Amino acid sequence: MDLKRLLYAASHEWSDINDQICTMGITQYAVDQLTDVTHLQLPKVGTATTAEKPLGEIESVKAVFDLYAPVTGEVIEVNEAVRRDPSLINQDPYEKGWMLKIRMVPGSDLSHLMNYEKYSKQIAEGH
Amino acid sequence: MAELKTVLNDWHRQHGARMVSFGGWDMPVQYRGIIEEHKAVRQHSGMFDISHMGRLYFKGNGIIPFLDKLCTNQIESMKPNQVRYSLICNSNGGILDDVLVYRLAGQWLVVVNASNREKIVQWIKNHQIDGDFQLVDETLHTAMIAIQGPQSLRICQDLFVDSIQDLAYYYSKPNKIIAAKIGLDASDENLEVLVSRTGYTGEDGIEIIANNSLAVPLANTLLQLGVVPCGLGARDTLRLEAAMPLYGHELHENVDPIQAGLEWAVKLNKRNFLGREGLIRTRDSHERIRIGLELEGKRAAREGALVYSQTQVVGQITSGSYSPTLDRSIAMAYVRADYGILKTALLVDIRGTFTPATVVALPFYKRPGSK
Incomplete structure (x- = not known):
């Protein structure tokens, strides 16, 4: 995966x-913060998503975090492998660890997402 | 106030640790991963930097009566080299700290929780009146490393001049590191260490108190011998499976040792100790007790989550996590005593979802072959 091609949310989801x-x-930075992922709650296929609103949760040994929808649209595919074995997210967050495919509504606004340079700067500042 | 750093702070960072603030110290929460580290301790051997624990040394003729006044457990009856768990309580019987007391040759050692060290030192000074003893806080001059897991004694045995195999559970022994084994010159001083057969993981193992200068060479040697560096994350999941209470979670000043299930460490028939009257006053009116819960599913019940019986709140979670050994969600809670009976079906509010839970016996995990 070419990380420079992806878009990033401030809440550490990649798109x-x-x-x-x-x-x-979710990004490597998020994975490092989370520690071992033990449980994942994802929406079903057909669920409507709204950009920047919670759509599921990710739980690690230490803590639980909300997952936020990067875009407005509809869930069209869930990665069943990662649902069964959330440790795939720790092993390979950008390839095997993908979570959802969402069909975006036409003309979606993506201005809340950051490019690689901007996101890298955010995490370098430690948040 | 600046965070305190153990002598292994740089070592942790060099070995990939993610650091967190804990009890006023900058400590590793994990290196490669909590579950991997947890399993290393259950199956093989793991090491923990526990230098943040407070190490208070006491000398003087009046020390035995004083420690018996300070501690809920019996001190006078301790044998040479014995180690004993005790609570220190305030006058109401509320828990100020849980500690290990070591009877050494010519002196005593009390190991206290990092976050309580200053409070306990002050508490001791407040009650020292006429006590004929001196207190020396050696926390910043010494390091403490725990090596835990079924292979730990075998791996460590060759590092010491005297055998550690005959060290009984909850006993300590002064020993000496063999300099060459950890890559030091024999002329290096300060090879004297204290080794105890103690720990906070539910596994067999040892804890070593050494001069600061030995910590890095010792950690490097243990790593070469295959001992896995473990952080506070694994320490927490390991102690939870073993149902060991943690100060600030199961234990605090508004809970007493009886409620906490630690009556075995309280000797009410002892002449007098701080908190005894408070404990006697309340001993027959214990409305809440510490219990274990197994939850449905894998979501963890976190500290503060409310425990229900049907629609009625009957308690609150103090610690909860996914259990790597049992592969399920476990928790400890305080509940009303009438809801703490084994196999009682309860509900835990996990972020708005009422999750079925069952009261189970503690500990959740016992190592094979233990009582």
Whole structure:
């Protein structure tokens, strides 16, 4: 995965957008903060998502965090492998650890997402 | 106030630790991963920097009566080299700290929790009146490393001049590190250490108190011998499975040792100790007790989550986590005593979802072959 091609939310979800389909997961930085992921709660196929609103939760040994929708649209695919074995997120957050594919509504606003340089700067500042 | 750093602080960072603030100290929460570190301790051997624990040394003729006044457990009856768990209580019987008391040759050692060290030193000074003893806080001059897990004694045995194999559970022994084994010159001083058969993981193992200068060479040697560096994250999941209470969670000043299930460490028939009257006053009116819960599913019940019986709140979670050994969600809680009976079906409010839970016996995990 070319990390420079992805878009990033301040809440540490990455988005890979192709033909109005957004594939999402969480970043290596988020994984490092979380420690071992033990449980994942993801929406079902067909669920409507709203950008920047919670759509699930991710739980590690130490803590639990909300997952936020990067885009407005509809869930069209859930990574069943990662649902069964959330440790895939620790092993490989950008490839095997993807979580959802969301079909975006036409004309979606993506201005709340950051490019790689901007996101890298945010995490370098430690938040 | 600046965070305190153990002598292994740089070592932790060099070995990939993620650091967190804990009890006023900058400590590693994990290196490679909490579950991997947890399993290393259950199956093999792991090491923990526990230098943040307070190490208070006492000398003087009046020390035995004083420690018996300070501690809920019996001190006078301790044998040479014995180690004993005790509570220190305020006058109401509320828990100020849980400690290990070591009877050494010519002196005593009390190991206290990092976050309580200054409070306990002050408490001791407030009650020292006429006590004929001196207190020396050696926390910043010494290091303390725990090596825990079934292979720990075998791995460590060759590092010491005297055998550690005959060290009984909850006993300590002064020993000496063999300089060459940890890459030091034999002329290096301060090879004297104190080794105890103690720990906070539910596994067999030892804890070593050494001069600061030995810590890095010792950690490097243990790493070469295959001992896995473990952080506070694994320490917490390990102690939770073993149902060991943690100060600030199960233990605090508004809970007493009886409620906490630690009556075995309280000797009410002892002449007098701080908190005894408070404990006698309340001993027959214990409305809440510490229990273990197993929850449905894998979501963890976190500290503060409310425990229900049907629609009625009957208690609160003090610690909860995914258990790597049992592969399920476990928790400790204080509940009303009438709801703490084994197999009682309760509900825990996990972020708005009422999750079924069952009262189970503590500990959740016992090592094979233990009582």
